[in-house]
């Protein structure tokens with residue numbers, strides 16, 4: 001895969017899936033900038049060192065993507081420090097699972113703001129530049145549960161389904177300008193997000209996965225690198241499921 005001479009920004013870059021995406025895009029030749037939540041600032045040095053030990057030189061910029069001001073300030077800082085963004089991977093996300101009956105407005109808002117509104121806040125400031133330069137890749141990390149729903153995840157499923165609606169609508173706006181917009185929808189992936197599940201929940205989930213295993217962050221990163229590739233120029237508005245067969249349609 002080739003992303004040579006491209007600059008890539010990965011939100012949620014210090015997370016389980018984000019880290020693998022940063023590594024993979026760096027291996028493909030991109031200059032990679034990971035973004036992290038301000039609460040993760042203490043982890044930056046160790047994370048950068050760990051990536052360097054694996055052969056990737058990746059810079060990190062902190063900023064909260066769940067607010068309009070946070071997203072604009074983050075991209076402003078990146079463009080000023082590094083230059084224009086060619087590849088944007090919207091990977092920051094959270095869950096606040098509970099049944100609708102018990103869900104608070106705060107739990108609803110936190111998930112919608114972080115998973116869905118962030119995509120607008122971060123993509124808009126890079127969009128005009130991509131259109132003007134005639135090249136861009138926007139890749140949104142959604143979820144299988146945005147496609148099929150899940151008990152206790154009305155907030156998360158709504159946000160993740162919304163991400164793909166955003167992808168399809170924006171794909172029209174970039175289509176004639178060399179800018180593609182796509183979604184990757186992971187199934188259950190071995191990261192801190194899923195490690196928090198109780199063993200019996202984990203086993204019940206795996207029983208429903210035709211491949212009988214969780215995916216790896218590297219398998220998601222591979223799909224992202226494929227869509228980011230210069231040669232993937234005729235793929236736009238697509239949703240690429242990477243879920244071990246958990247949901248097919």
Ligand code: NAD
Nearest residue numbers: 012015016017037064065066092093143186188189191193
């Ligand atoms: P993770 O918790 O390891 O990483 C998420 C990252 O997003 C964290 O580093 C976190 O700090 C960052 N983040 C959260 N809120 C933020 C904010 N307001 N501003 C800036 N950064 C913020 O999770 P992960 O498992 O690596 O998941 C990455 C993405 O993949 C998420 O969007 C998640 O919904 C999606 N996903 C994960 C799985 C899975 O099984 N792990 C499955 C489907 C989809």
